[in-house]
Amino acid sequence: MEIELLSTSKDKSTIRFLLKGTVPAFANLLRRVILEEVPVMAIEDVDFVKNSSVLYDEMIAHRLGLLPLTTDLTFYKLPEKSENMGKGRAEVELKLTLKAKGPGMVYAKDLQSKDPSVRPVFPDTPIANLLKGQSLELEATAVLGRGRSHMKWSPGHAYYKYKPEVEIRGEVKNAGAVIEKDHNKIFEMKNGKLAVAKEAALSCDLSLEYSELDPAISITARDDEFVFTLESWGQLSPKSILEEACKVIEEQCTEYAALMKESA
Amino acid sequence: MIIPVRCFSCGKPIGHLWAQYQGRLSKGEDKNKVLDELGIQRYCCRSVFLGHVDLADEAAQFKKF
Incomplete structure (x- = not known):
């Protein structure tokens, strides 16, 4: 080939x-x-402290989840590959916080990431609009995931x-x-x-x-x-997507070969 | 209501382009040309833009239940 x-x-x-x-x-x-199968970062859980905007909590959480985040695959690990599903571990979970007061639009760039290497790919994505007196405060948790469980983790x-x-x-x-x-x-x-x-x-x-x-x-x-x-959505470069895909194919083939040997 | 973060069908992130699109349309530019230049190629993504009505500011004035 x-x-x-x-x-x-x-x-x-x-x-x-x-x-x-x-x-x-x-x-x-x-x-x-x-x-x-190629893992990328995406927001999975959102804790709302305050939300008086017109959008429901679920809608804002959904919008946050769909934001592509730049991904560093050398540091972050998939939760299932970490002990105890990686609860509270820095190499699995990343916290992002958002605090905003109206009036005005809340953008993806208003998210404060604990790790500067993981940030929204498109900082100008609108999250919610706030009128005068409305406010939004939340803490989001981003994790690595795979496209097979949700397309937000598709690269x-x-x-x-x-x-x-x-x-x-x-x-x-x-x-x-x-x-x-x-x-x-x-x-x-x-x-x-x-x-x-x-x-x-x-x-x-x-x-x-x-x-x-x-x-x-x-x-x-x-x-x-x-x-x-x-076409990359921006979390990884097309080159690293291909490299990662090749790694996954290799891993799966190795696993398959080992299982065949066992059963033979 | 508010522009979707991604295209419904293909998943391309397009939300960040809405403000530019609106700005250029208000200057009287052609929709077709603006969409092409913003890199919105497929008809799924284009339909999200063409069919969208931004009601977020209107809806914000009413009480949320």
Whole structure:
């Protein structure tokens, strides 16, 4: 199996790569491990001291839970991997406090974290609005978790598709009509001839829709190469998400092999 | 009520973009263009923005039960 990086977004939060020489089952394994098994930090418990805002405690707790928090995987441990589920342990639980008085909007940046390396990825996310005289005071506990128990612990969005192979064989009679119907711009005119725009053809989700534009155009999908897109929500970089996913796959395979040996 | 922190369908964090979006719309910019430039690509995330009515300030004036 080979990996070839195709593109990185400007803000480095999204990468697209080619997975070569593998099967759909493996591409899906990688996708599911990224979504469900790579741990990230998220707020799990919230203790309210005071809340006179218009939003109910549960709603604010829910909003806090959905905030992506920057995650340091070298220090923090999953509760289930720590003694006594890690109650009160610094490497498992992190306290964040929030104190705000109206009038005004309460933002994610108003959360005071005990650990400066763990903070909301998007500080401008609105939490609640307060009118004059209203106030909000709470203490939140963030823990590591996995996407399989709640999507707030999912590090990002991962998806893939078969790699489209766009080819032009011979003469295209009505190139103008093809260009006109090609909304995703997977074709371009080069020296008066129709040519394939490689980048656009790879990123386009509808490539196969264009296969009947002209008899000279052939568009097929390879089932051993995948265009894989990984979008990070900001807790971890796409690179560390992939590395962590590989670690998880390795761990699970080792466990599986050991169990098979035991039962044999 | 108040803008969701994340997109309902795909989970992309979008709440922090609402103020910018509103600010630019009030200057008369085109919704389509603003959404594109804010990086809101998928139609699930776009629908959260297009369908949202910010009633938090109105609702705040009434008593909560």
